[in-house]
Amino acid sequence: MLSLNSYAYMKLEKFKVSNFRRIKKLEIDFKKNNDNILVLAGQNESGKSTILEALESFYQEGFSEDSAFLLKQDNEGKQSTEFIFSVDEKDIEDFCDLLAGTLSADVVFWDSLKEAFKKSTVLKKVKFLVEGTEAGADIDDDDFAKVSGFINAKYQEYLDSQPEENTEDVKEDASTEDENQDTEEDKLINDLVTEEKKSDIVSALYRVAPKFVLFSDSKCDLLPDNIKLSDYVADKGDGKNAVKNLETILNVFFSRIARTETLQRGTIVDEHNKKLSANFSKVFKQKVHNESEVSISYAIDTLSKSRAKDLGKKEDDEDIGEEFIFFSVQTSDGEPLPLRLRSKGLIWFLSFWLVLESMKDQNRVILIDEPDNSLHVNAQSDLLNVLDEIAQTYGHQIIYATHSPFLIPTEKLHRIKLVYNDKKDGVNISEISSGKIDTKSKRDALLPVSHAIGCSVSKHNTIFTDRNIIVEGLSDMFAYQTMGRILKEDEYHYLPGIGTISDKLNPLIGMCIGYGLNWCLVMDSDEKSDEKNSSTKNKYELIKEQVFGGNEEDTKKQVYILEGIKNLEDMFSVDDIEKIASKTGFTLPPQKPKNKDNTSYIGKKNKIIFWKMFASANFKATDFSDTTKSNFKKVFGFIQSALADE
Template identity: 25%
Template sequence: MKLLWAQIKNFRSIKDSGRIYFNPNLTILAGKNESGKSNILKALDCFSKDKFDKDNDFPIDYIEEYPEVVVHYELEEETIDYICDNFNLDKDSPSISKGVTLIRTAIYKEVIEVELYRDTIENVAVAIGTAISAINKEFKSKFKPNIEAITSNNLEEVIEEIKSCFINIKSNLNNEQLNKIQSIIDEIDSYIVSLTDFLSFINSDELKKTIPNFIYFSSFEDIIPNSISSDEEITPIVDRFFKVVNQDPDVLFEEANPQRRRFLTDKISAEISGDFMGYYSQDNIELKINLDGDELNFFVYGTDGQKPFQPRQRSQGLQWFLSFYLTLQAEMKTGSVLLIDEPGLYLHAAAQEDLLNMLNKLATSSPIVISTHSHWLMDPERLERIRLVLKNNDRTYVENKIHKGADNNTMKPILSAIGLGLKNNISTFGKNVILVEGYSDYYYLEAMRYYFSEMHEYKLDNFKIYPCLGSAQIINVLTLIIDSETDYYILLDNDKAGRQTEKKLITECGIDNSKILFTPAKSKAYSAIEGVFSEEDFNEIVLESLEKTKFDKVLVSKKFNERIHNKGITVLSDETVSNFKEIFDATGLLQISQIESISR
């Protein structure tokens, strides 16, 4: 299952969220307090439970408006193969669609739309049309199913309409005519059987297994106890502990052999400590369990490895982090989508960075969606993960483009994440920064930074890229860092506006022209940063099937960055690589890690 987007209507403060597009791994809902971030997560939780509470989830001013959550996802390849093999579809067809849309509301029966069955219905329509045209053209307009309006709720009616039309056609033909189109009749019969079987599949447990399961966490107050006894009810956090170490607690308690007991507890302790310390860098600790009769004790050992502490004797931050780690590790094994509301509120900055590291790693196994206003949880190299949660006239909605619609308070943590706190000097740019005109420049350069690092073993992690929202804003940003210790470069579009900005930077700000770079835009078809790609790469890889004349620059670049990071793109042309290398070379920030050149 690949979760693509969701849309929420009439849920608490949300009138219409608009489509919320999810990152394949980690999605960050960013917004200021009271913007409605939690309500988005709670709506998805209600979707999974298929239950909406009238007192809490309905909009305050509703009359005939009821909560509705729409989730759109793609089926896995094995499910597509199964459907195509069993329901008369060509899985190699370029038009094969993997999408499923599921609508759940507070009052109506859920609606499932599986896009694949549209192909079968269209095939039936074509076959019937062919039969009619071959025999009697006056019937041609009598069957024209409304493909766009078909859902799981009315598919049965569509099948009956097809059968009725088919019977009507055959009743108006003589034997000679019937024999002439016998092969088409057999084909239509086959499609009708497939559609009938497909209707059964839509209502089966097989399809229900593919529906995204959201698990919502609002707090992690359930922490590991100091000890539990064999006759004590297992709490959720202890149950998660045993899930993570893949151990049945009853088997552990029932083990009578002392040597075997010691072996099991040592094995569990080593496993949990080794994995946990891969995420927690704040202290060198060990987690151990000890089985004493019918009581299981939990201990945390410090750096000397000699002094055992009970979990509740350690800091609240460590207790929270351990609870969070166990919860995520245990639930990841279910393959669900985890919804986490404001994680790490009580952790200091370094611990929040550990938390982000954990989220990054675990999200490769199952998608995670978090809400936050902490800039420490926003990776400056992965801004494409961020979705802005905004409120207008007390109505919450989501903006997928972080450069659009946000006020200063909403943008503050994002600006801090990429190197600049506009108030109280929350953060700094660091040692090196490249100032670029806009977000599309940012996304393409971050994507190519990762591409060089992963595909060509170059080191490009010692600088930040900062989008200034237009060449005119570059001067404003420069005034904030020009007297700092930050070394900077400015990348401008190789066009008239870029040259005018260059002139202002030199004459009005006294910037040395060696600090000003231009995009080596060598493509005749595309200007600015897009022209750094070879025309073939931009048309065939970056744009994919998008219209070349009508596209949103930022969304295209954002999608490219996402695909690069998710290994959806692994090879670019020598021309493209050389052009981007020219930009990084000019800054002196491109360092060879293990190889001498990137030529292939």
């Protein structure tokens, strides 16, 4: 029995697009993620939305004229997108069931074909193409040849296995002028799938493939304050799709509820509202009216004159006396408040959640464009949790575009693709693990990720501990924390500053002193700087004068300079840097610097990502050279002495 919505598993593995709007040529490999969520990170106008629009073309009837690359006439009709899906056994069963409805063959054959496909590699992947002004998606010619050839070969085997009389019955409808046909002609007559039947193959695979759904400010049906019941039944009215989603979740028809007696209707609606509010409160953690549980409710009632006035209608409006479905969020004293009086973020989140809940048992590729435009910071955190849950629980693939650091999963950096707009080559993407962040547009694309890591550290770091180590930045913090764990050193609390430029470290020192906390400072010995008084030596002298009253001995007890090591990265041997890159998947340039310069080797603008990935990986002390371990043990020895209890 065909059951397309019973959780199919066809997955998008690779996507290619060319000559589309600002995209000249672009490819995304989803298999590299090993995850159901992919994040397109970049600044405004980088092209993130364009990529989502290209993905949505899977369900378009051809490309519009204004979608040609850079709107150039010589690119019209050259737009193309390519989608490669992996195919699961469940997909094969659905595909064969669909074909059985259009191609005439015995049930026994279709059952045997399913098993044959499962054992074969013929249908492990399928490629769909959307090209130029062609209407809808087609499958690759090679894929059609392989699939149809396989089906026809299995069909011929099936015919050959049947008793003679059954074979004659199967062939009796085949017309022929020559009873002495050769074998090849006879085989053609017995082909179940001919070139004319390609549309049946395409249609069946297309129906099994996941549906693409795009959410943006203009493409997310928001739940309305109210909708006229007769309009809704007639498939009219603003927000009708959001109301349909609510019906699906509650497994009801509002028109039927409206026909029940008032008392019974009230009981049914109350049960629905309790269920709806409880489920929504599990995912939306923000407080409304200082209450942690958000009470969402609907009611089916006639429009009274007083209510019409509240809605801005006249007292003699023709809708008075008509039945409406009203939606509201209850206030702390239980009074229903129309949705329009709630925050845009709550309405968007609720409407988005309704869509996800209504299709959780269906195979989807969910595209979300800049959800941060509608959600405040805390609600963005809730959204990340919701996306994780539906991706893991229901298997949906989710692709969202953002420039908000609060929608960057800092513990899952493998999900992130950097999107940037190159003046010559148009919109493109870069792996976050790539060391080649070598242009301003790439550096801009990396900013939300860098800010996200900084915000994450700030959120989980607290200065109020007994033993604090002040370091110059996030890279230092990740490296020292991780090497301390690997070398089994004592646990310390690290406070990342912002390098030695100006006096950015002084506030951290001042707070430690002000609160009577133990502290020490570790700096590299970089003497080069573009800014006046920003070298390590000058910084050291400034701290000595301002904090220790010029006392050199006291300063050295709490401030440590990595003698002969100009940057943190040079605490490691080049071989160790390469080991870290290999294990974490970080891409180093093909050529090493002539002289040891690990910062340049990693990429100065990308080193936070490198050390964050290092902190998330599993290493042992034996993975590192004696030189590297010795460098860190010297630092940890100083720290132990500086923070020792007096």
